[in-house]
Amino acid sequence: MRRLRALWMRFRGLCQGQQADNDFAAEVKSHVAMHTEDGIRAGLSLDEARRQALVRLGGVEQVRQAYRERRTLPLIESLVSDAGYGLRGLLRSPGFTAVAVLTLALGIGATSTVFTVADAALLRSWPASEPQRMVRIVASTPQGADYSFSYPDAVDLAAQSRTLEGIIAYARYAATIHSGSESQALLDEVVSPNYFSLLGTDPGLGRRFAAAAQSGQPCVVIGNAVWQRFFGSDPELVGKQILLSGRNYTVVGIAPRGFRGMTAFIPAELWFPITARYGASERGFRGFELVGRLRPEFTPAQAQAELEATGQRLAQAYPAVDKGRTVTVISERQRLREAATPTAMLMGAVGIVLLICCANVAGLILARGDARRKEIAMRLALGATRFRIVRQLLTESMLLALIGAGLGLIVAVELFRLQSALMPPAKFSLGLDLHLNAAAILFTIAVSMLAVILCGLLPAIQATKMSCAPALKSDERGGPPRRFTLRGSLVVAEIAMAATLLTASGLVVKSFLVSLKMNLGFDREKHLVFFDLGPGYDLARSAAYFQQAETSAAALPGVRHAALAQRMLLSDFGGGAEKRVSIPGIELPQGQTTIPVKFNAVDSGYFQTVGTHLLDGREFTMADGPHTARVAIVSRTMAERYWPASTAIGRQIVVDGKPCQVVGVAEDAKIIQPHEALEAYIYLPFAQWPRGEASLILESEQDGRPVIAAMRNVLQTMDRNAPLDVRTVDYLMQQAFWEDRITAAFVGILGLLAIFFGALGLYGVISFAVNRRRREIGIRMALGAERNDVVRMVLREGMAFAAIGSVIGLIASLLTMRVLSSVLYGVKPTDPLAFAGSVAVVISVSLIACWIPARRAASIDPMQALRTE
Amino acid sequence: MGEKTDVWQGTLTLMVLKTLESMGPQHGYGVARRIEQTSGDLLQLNYGTLYPALLKLEQEGYIRSRWGTSENNRKAKFYELTKAGQRRVRKAAAEWEQTTEILARFLAPAEEA
Numbered sequence: 001m002r003r004l005r006a007l008w009m010r011f012r013g014l015c016q017g018q019q020a021d022n023d024f025a026a027e028v029k030s031h032v033a034m035h036t037e038d039g040i041r042a043g044l045s046l047d048e049a050r051r052q053a054l055v056r057l058g059g060v061e062q063v064r065q066a067y068r069e070r071r072t073l074p075l076i077e078s079l080v081s082d083a084g085y086g087l088r089g090l091l092r093s094p095g096f097t098a099v100a101v102l103t104l105a106l107g108i109g110a111t112s113t114v115f116t117v118a119d120a121a122l123l124r125s126w127p128a129s130e131p132q133r134m135v136r137i138v139a140s141t142p143q144g145a146d147y148s149f150s151y152p153d154a155v156d157l158a159a160q161s162r163t164l165e166g167i168i169a170y171a172r173y174a175a176t177i178h179s180g181s182e183s184q185a186l187l188d189e190v191v192s193p194n195y196f197s198l199l200g201t202d203p204g205l206g207r208r209f210a211a212a213a214q215s216g217q218p219c220v221v222i223g224n225a226v227w228q229r230f231f232g233s234d235p236e237l238v239g240k241q242i243l244l245s246g247r248n249y250t251v252v253g254i255a256p257r258g259f260r261g262m263t264a265f266i267p268a269e270l271w272f273p274i275t276a277r278y279g280a281s282e283r284g285f286r287g288f289e290l291v292g293r294l295r296p297e298f299t300p301a302q303a304q305a306e307l308e309a310t311g312q313r314l315a316q317a318y319p320a321v322d323k324g325r326t327v328t329v330i331s332e333r334q335r336l337r338e339a340a341t342p343t344a345m346l347m348g349a350v351g352i353v354l355l356i357c358c359a360n361v362a363g364l365i366l367a368r369g370d371a372r373r374k375e376i377a378m379r380l381a382l383g384a385t386r387f388r389i390v391r392q393l394l395t396e397s398m399l400l401a402l403i404g405a406g407l408g409l410i411v412a413v414e415l416f417r418l419q420s421a422l423m424p425p426a427k428f429s430l431g432l433d434l435h436l437n438a439a440a441i442l443f444t445i446a447v448s449m450l451a452v453i454l455c456g457l458l459p460a461i462q463a464t465k466m467s468c469a470p471a472l473k474s475d476e477r478g479g480p481p482r483r484f485t486l487r488g489s490l491v492v493a494e495i496a497m498a499a500t501l502l503t504a505s506g507l508v509v510k511s512f513l514v515s516l517k518m519n520l521g522f523d524r525e526k527h528l529v530f531f532d533l534g535p536g537y538d539l540a541r542s543a544a545y546f547q548q549a550e551t552s553a554a555a556l557p558g559v560r561h562a563a564l565a566q567r568m569l570l571s572d573f574g575g576g577a578e579k580r581v582s583i584p585g586i587e588l589p590q591g592q593t594t595i596p597v598k599f600n601a602v603d604s605g606y607f608q609t610v611g612t613h614l615l616d617g618r619e620f621t622m623a624d625g626p627h628t629a630r631v632a633i634v635s636r637t638m639a640e641r642y643w644p645a646s647t648a649i650g651r652q653i654v655v656d657g658k659p660c661q662v663v664g665v666a667e668d669a670k671i672i673q674p675h676e677a678l679e680a681y682i683y684l685p686f687a688q689w690p691r692g693e694a695s696l697i698l699e700s701e702q703d704g705r706p707v708i709a710a711m712r713n714v715l716q717t718m719d720r721n722a723p724l725d726v727r728t729v730d731y732l733m734q735q736a737f738w739e740d741r742i743t744a745a746f747v748g749i750l751g752l753l754a755i756f757f758g759a760l761g762l763y764g765v766i767s768f769a770v771n772r773r774r775r776e777i778g779i780r781m782a783l784g785a786e787r788n789d790v791v792r793m794v795l796r797e798g799m800a801f802a803a804i805g806s807v808i809g810l811i812a813s814l815l816t817m818r819v820l821s822s823v824l825y826g827v828k829p830t831d832p833l834a835f836a837g838s839v840a841v842v843i844s845v846s847l848i849a850c851w852i853p854a855r856r857a858a859s860i861d862p863m864q865a866l867r868t869e
Numbered sequence: 870m871g872e873k874t875d876v877w878q879g880t881l882t883l884m885v886l887k888t889l890e891s892m893g894p895q896h897g898y899g900v901a902r903r904i905e906q907t908s909g910d911l912l913q914l915n916y917g918t919l920y921p922a923l924l925k926l927e928q929e930g931y932i933r934s935r936w937g938t939s940e941n942n943r944k945a946k947f948y949e950l951t952k953a954g955q956r957r958v959r960k961a962a963a964e965w966e967q968t969t970e971i972l973a974r975f976l977a978p979a980e981e982a
Contacts, residue, residue, distance in 0.1 A: 002929040009928040023946075024920070030945045031916070034898045037941060057918030070921040070928075191939065 104404025107357030109411025109785025219810030397456025503750030506834030521669025523611025778865025798850030
């Protein structure tokens with residue numbers, strides 16, 4: 001206690017400063033005066049008495065120093081004075097400071113941004129209290145991991161579990177909110193009644209939602225942002241009815257601020273309870289993802305064992321749908337472990353840029369240390385310890401890093417704003433929840449401290465490693481030119497890292513360009529336009545509506561073909577819809593009676609309209625109607641898998657219990673996204689599998705805009721209230737290749753940043769060398785060297801760094817690019833073009849970086865250079 | 870006058886506190902003189918070391934200080950014990966007595982021998 005009090009008093013002493021010093025000076029003065037008086041009284045002369053008083057005191061300055069050290073905290077005090085000294089020094093060389101701070105700000109800002117993105121996308125846990133107790137429930141099937149379950153299965157799994165407190169089932173849909181004249185599509189989650197209570201972030205809401213869901217009345221929980229934007233934060237809203245997608249719902253609550261549902265990238269804004277409308281009682285409808293909460297006393301392994309057993313019982317009880325599925329759990333720790341690799345790749349890429357920035361600043365500090373040799377030598381000569389000076393120099397680097405970190409955070413926040421511009425085209429606001437949270441700020445501080453050590457320590461040690469006498473004597477520029485300086489090695493390292501990152505950029509960009517040309521199984525060069533139709537009628541009336549729409553569309557001028565399909569090309573919305581298929585005479589893996597097969601229901605014009613080629617058999621025709629025999633067209637992969645030896649035409653398959661005859665084989669087409677593996681796929685006639693929603697596909701002769709306007713008119717005259725949504729093939733392509741584009745842009749920009757900073761470092765070193773060698777160059781020129789010789793000499797020196805750096809970078813690339821193989825498409829990690837491109841960029845940028853100082857060297861006037869002696 | 874002894878680390882604090890207890894409020898110079906006198910001029914006190922010690926005691930809350938006037942009408946800073954300081958003197962003195970007593974037992978037979 002007393003110690004703490006003393007510490008606090010000393011801490012306060014830091015702020016008292018001058019006044020306390022004066023106080024003590026007065027006290028010493030009075031001490032000496034009293035002692036002198038006593039001396040005089042004892043018979044000494046005034047001078048002698050005073051002398052003895054001072055001797056007994058032990059020297060005024062020493063006492064004051066000892067007192068001062070006790071009064072305050074000398075460590076902090078010297079830190080503060082170092083910081084003050086450093087700050088003045090930095091302000092005296094604004095050019096150096098600006099470049100160093102901006103470099104660090106960019107490096108730290110980029111690193112913090114990427115960290116925040118990785119945190120929001122990969123590391124952040126479930127939006128629940130005690131998220132470490134949440135486990136994801138997954139089925140492993142012969143076709144791979146399956147995250148979707150039917151609601152009855154979820155209910156059974158939960159009911160038979162002792163290890164789990166409960167299981168949340170959720171599915172993503174979209175709804176339209178109407179408010180005055182405005183209506184907007186919002187993402188929603190359809191969730192089990194225990195959703196909010198099991199997440200546990202708002203117990204009151206949890207109880208209300210569970211009760212409302214049980215009552216069976218249509219009800220909804222709305223997101224905080226929706227509440228503010230559409231209802232002006234109306235405090236009376238709970239209990240009122242609101243109109244969503246044409247139906248009335250009672251608002252049972254407002255979600256906690258910032259709550260975005262279960263999927264990081266796809267923030268939900270409305271929550272509905274699961275009802276029969278969403279297939280709550282269909283065991284065959286696997287529309288829900290499951291997350292469970294472990295009871296505190298059980299481990300994930302125990303839950304795993306239990307759920308696996310329950311899963312086996314379900315498979316026995318419902319072989320038609322559940323046979324061959326094994327239920328497993330993914331614990332929070334497992335999830336994080338899986339997220340570690342992508343996180344490490346992201347951080348590794350941006351970490352290289354940060355390292356280059358640090359190396360650059362280290363180079364700048366080294367150059368500055370060189371200019372300060374005299375000052376440092378003087379301080380060493382005056383008795384400062386080396387440690388003391390290193391500490392002082394590090395304080396200066398710390399100042400740089402702290403200012404850099406501050407600016408870096410601003411850079412990061414600005415970069416967060418770019419997110420909305422970088423999102424894939426979508427009707428909904430997608431995006432991660434990016435903000436500076438405690439983790440991001442802590443990370444930034446850690447990064448900047450790392451930066452201090454990286455860019456401050458080496459130069460500080462280097463700067464103090466000298467013998468004072470020669471340093472004091474010599475002229476600042478007079479040091480002998482050394483070939484392999486610390487700065488030189490730093491630049492080589494920078495260029496090597498930049499070359500590595502550029503190789504990676506080259507690979508990723510090339511992969512992006514190759515994937516843009518990949519065969520998607522339809523003709524993307526056609527001017528296709530997609531209208532999403534969902535008039536909300538019964539099936540018969542819908543079918544008539546679709547037919548009329550298609551006929552009118554085909555008659556529009558400028559429309560080549562028109563077709564109907566249940567789902568759009570390359571869209572994950574409903575794209576994963578599956579039918580249960582069995583094939584008489586063919587044994588399915590692991591004794592499953594049926595397998596899930598993704599499908600599309602299309603009409604007769606489809607294949608011609610989108611340009612998917614039929615390899616065998618026939619297309620659907622108008623004759624394949626609701627009352628004729630059921631038919632199907634299978635994909636090439638499906639045909640080759642199940643009838644490898646002979647033709648698929650004429651075979652029987654059973655789809656959802658209904659036998660169909662295979663009449664055609666179509667080429668493989670990508671279903672959800674371009675990079676998926678090919679899988680079995682079936683097409684069914686739309687007329688035989690009618691739905692209330694459809695996509696009307698038009699092929700226009702040229703640019704689709706006039707056709708879109710004309711078609712809009714047609715649809716509005718048919719039913720003014722029917723919702724309408726239009727997309728072009730370009731939009732779909734942008735959406736489909738968004739991930740590739742973002743990856744290419746990310747790695748590409750990092751590569752450019754890396755080579756920019758690498759070149760800046762090279763430029764710095766060469767300029768510095770030229771400045772140092774002014775006299776030597778002057779002499780050379782006086783002795784008859786041509787300007788071209790000088791340029792060549794400087795270039796040779798600079799390009800040596802670039803060459804060594806590129807070679808090291810290429811070797812490093814050869815060793816490390818394998819980690820990229822999972823994200824590359826159609827490009828080998830050793831692609832020679834990417835490697836050559838990287839070297840070409842490094843060499844040409846380095847040439848520019850060396851050219852400027854080389855020109856300067858060549859323009860040296862020999863007379864002037866020699867006269868500076 | 871015999872050889873003078875330097876003040877041992879740690880004992881100065883107790884001497885200062887004890888001096889202030891017996892003399893009441895006193896300035897630094899007075900405390901220093903008093904310590905020398907009490908020791909029978911056996912202790913060689915570097916007056917300068919007294920002040921950081923006084924400051925430490927003040928920071929720890931055992932003494933407090935204020936400016937006043939000395940007997941010779943000179944401005945001086947006076948130190949006095951606080952309540953905590955009085956308790957501290959009693960406790961430290963008791964501890965010290967116990968320590969010396971124990972040490973004395975070790976030393977006594979050796980002297981007799």
